[in-house]
Amino acid sequence: MSKNISELSGRKGLKENLFDELGKLSQDTGTVPKEKLQKLADDFLIGVANTYGTTTFYDFLKPENQGKKVYVCNGSVCHCAGTQDSLKENLKTHFSESEIGEMCCLGRCHENSAFQFNGNNYSAKNTDELAEIVRSGAPATDTYNVRSIGEPVLTRAVKGIDYYKELLTKVFQAEKESVLKEIKDSNLRGRGGAGFPIGMKLGFCKAEDNDTKFVICNADEGDPGAFTDRFLLEQRPLEVLLGMVIAGYVIGADWGVVYIRGEYPESVSIIEAAIEDLSNSGLIGDGILGTDNNFHFKVIRAQGSYICGEETALINSIEGQRPEVRVRPPYPAQQGLFNKPTVVNNVETLASIPYILEHGGTAFASRGTEKSSGTKLVSLDSHFNEPGVIEADMGTSMKTIIHDYGGGYRVPVKALHIGGPLGGMVPSSMVDNLSLDFESFRDSGFLLGHASVICIPEDFPLVDYLEHLFEFAADESCGKCFPCRLGTKRAEELLHKASHDGYKISRELFDDLLDTLELGSLCAHGGGIPLPVKNALEHFDSELSVYFENN
Ligand SMILES: Cc1cc2nc3c(=O)[nH]c(=O)nc-3n(C[C@H](O)[C@H](O)[C@H](O)COP(=O)(O)O)c2cc1C
Numbered sequence: 001m002s003k004n005i006s007e008l009s010g011r012k013g014l015k016e017n018l019f020d021e022l023g024k025l026s027q028d029t030g031t032v033p034k035e036k037l038q039k040l041a042d043d044f045l046i047g048v049a050n051t052y053g054t055t056t057f058y059d060f061l062k063p064e065n066q067g068k069k070v071y072v073c074n075g076s077v078c079h080c081a082g083t084q085d086s087l088k089e090n091l092k093t094h095f096s097e098s099e100i101g102e103m104c105c106l107g108r109c110h111e112n113s114a115f116q117f118n119g120n121n122y123s124a125k126n127t128d129e130l131a132e133i134v135r136s137g138a139p140a141t142d143t144y145n146v147r148s149i150g151e152p153v154l155t156r157a158v159k160g161i162d163y164y165k166e167l168l169t170k171v172f173q174a175e176k177e178s179v180l181k182e183i184k185d186s187n188l189r190g191r192g193g194a195g196f197p198i199g200m201k202l203g204f205c206k207a208e209d210n211d212t213k214f215v216i217c218n219a220d221e222g223d224p225g226a227f228t229d230r231f232l233l234e235q236r237p238l239e240v241l242l243g244m245v246i247a248g249y250v251i252g253a254d255w256g257v258v259y260i261r262g263e264y265p266e267s268v269s270i271i272e273a274a275i276e277d278l279s280n281s282g283l284i285g286d287g288i289l290g291t292d293n294n295f296h297f298k299v300i301r302a303q304g305s306y307i308c309g310e311e312t313a314l315i316n317s318i319e320g321q322r323p324e325v326r327v328r329p330p331y332p333a334q335q336g337l338f339n340k341p342t343v344v345n346n347v348e349t350l351a352s353i354p355y356i357l358e359h360g361g362t363a364f365a366s367r368g369t370e371k372s373s374g375t376k377l378v379s380l381d382s383h384f385n386e387p388g389v390i391e392a393d394m395g396t397s398m399k400t401i402i403h404d405y406g407g408g409y410r411v412p413v414k415a416l417h418i419g420g421p422l423g424g425m426v427p428s429s430m431v432d433n434l435s436l437d438f439e440s441f442r443d444s445g446f447l448l449g450h451a452s453v454i455c456i457p458e459d460f461p462l463v464d465y466l467e468h469l470f471e472f473a474a475d476e477s478c479g480k481c482f483p484c485r486l487g488t489k490r491a492e493e494l495l496h497k498a499s500h501d502g503y504k505i506s507r508e509l510f511d512d513l514l515d516t517l518e519l520g521s522l523c524a525h526g527g528g529i530p531l532p533v534k535n536a537l538e539h540f541d542s543e544l545s546v547y548f549e550n551n
């Protein structure tokens with residue numbers, strides 16, 4: 001990616017943002033008109049190839065999106081639940097085929113039949129419900145279970161502005177170093193998948209000598225099956241935003257960007273309203289609470305690309321560049337947004353910070369296990385009797401979460417895909433032996449990731465699920481390195497032929513493809529997708545071996 005474009009994009013700061021402008025220009029028709037691409041390029045002193053290259057990358061900006069009025073969820077849970085074909089058929093009585101598009105995971109995994117219409121997300125179980133939604137266009141009520149096992153941290157009762165005023169006063173009175181120490185003492189590890197300690201990341205960024213720094217909240221929750229970030233954004237927005245303000249205080253950043261996926265329109269409006277409340281209460285802006293601390297927010301509505309959840313692609317996205325993954329080093333903490341030191345953290349990680357500052361880092365660290373401290377949110381999909389969001393101490397047995405709190409399975413289930421598309425495929429016979437922490441999953445050959453749980457029903461063919469996974473991986477590849485760009489597509493084709501045309505895949509070739517993806521990919525998108533596939537091949541050999549040559 002071009003460092004010069006980062007600088008040019010940053011000239012106007014965050015108030016006039018190139019990516020934001022592209023999104024606004026696409027609102028009327030679903031894509032950005034060509035003459036406007038030229039004008040925007042001129043305004044930002046870049047070439048039209050850059051603005052064109054950017055728009056053609058995103059599902060909601062590219063020319064093919066023109067004229068779409070309704071989007072059907074094609075995420076993994078809706079796919080396994082089998083609700084979307086009939087939903088699409090029903091939609092055809094209200095919309096022409098060309099007006100119906102697709103979106104990948106609206107986060108309504110607790111009930112499925114999900115679609116986006118008129119800037120709102122809905123689930124419609126039957127034709128009457130659908131007709132009423134299309135007629136009224138009123139926002140939907142969205143209810144799901146929210147429970148905690150033990151004292152809640154992230155699901156604790158909603159706090160009012162006064163609580164945050166008191167907390168922020170206390171934080172600003174403390175030295176930055178001692179605030180950082182509390183966060184380090186908490187041993188909080190990033191909840192976005194990689195599990196990197198946030199205290200270390202803040203420390204690296206704080207040490208950078210630069211007047212301009214940024215905090216980015218990664219609210220791109222693209223893992224199909226995950227809706228815990230959506231819960232926090234919509235039901236605990238102040239915990240997330242104040243976590244960012246405190247992170248900004250520690251590193252010396254005056255600006256925070258909340259990058260929210262376009263598939264979550266309600267999250268965008270709720271966060272915007274919460275920012276307005278904070279501004280009216282004097283908790284953000286210039287000279288917060290009479291101190292010389294400043295903090296401003298920019299909300300960015302993303303435009304439909306999973307890879308923008310990867311932190312360097314996300315930074316390119318905010319800059320209005322084509323969101324390809326960057327080579328590291330330099331890491332964002334040294335050279336991030338507009339080439340300035342930047343911390344990028346997940347919603348759940350940031351939302352834990354207010355609790356840590358109120359109760360102290362050691363109190364947080366006393367929960368969970370030694371290496372995986374605190375509590376973690378888990379999302380359970382519609383195949384559970386009690387779907388929804390569960391908060392549990394790290395280290396809690398998965399058996400407790402699944403059976404005691406999730407109510408067990410509604411249908412016979414053979415496997416659980418946990419931790420997003422790059423997470424492990426856990427046979428249902430093994431899941432009860434796992435505990436909710438990074439180490440337990442890793443030691444058993446799986447991955448905790450963001451801890452979303454997708455059930456694969458007994459009667460759902462695994463070969464189709466693997467094809468679906470590779471179709472997703474190929475669609476969402478940023479295309480920068482060819483093991484991923486080509487390998488994901490070839491794997492999808494092989495599995496499709498095997499599943500539909502009786503083709504037998506060479507196991508040697510397939511294993512080689514998986515190894516090449518794992519070893520040769522630049523980022524964890526291509527590098528991580530083999531994990532669930534290898535798990536499936538190992539644990540479901542009797543079901544999958546028929547699709548492979550006998551050798
Ligand atoms: C393909 C891919 C997709 C990702 N998607 C997300 C995402 O949606 N949300 C997120 O917080 N992190 C995501 N990540 C991880 C981020 O790159 C980064 O590690 C994370 O935002 C850092 O925050 P944390 O330390 O608080 O977890 C993704 C990584 C990869 C490789």
Ligand code: SF4
Pocket residue numbers: 307325476477478479480481482484485521522523524525526527
């Ligand atoms: S692995 Fe895939 S997503 Fe990651 S950099 Fe390579 S092409 Fe892009």
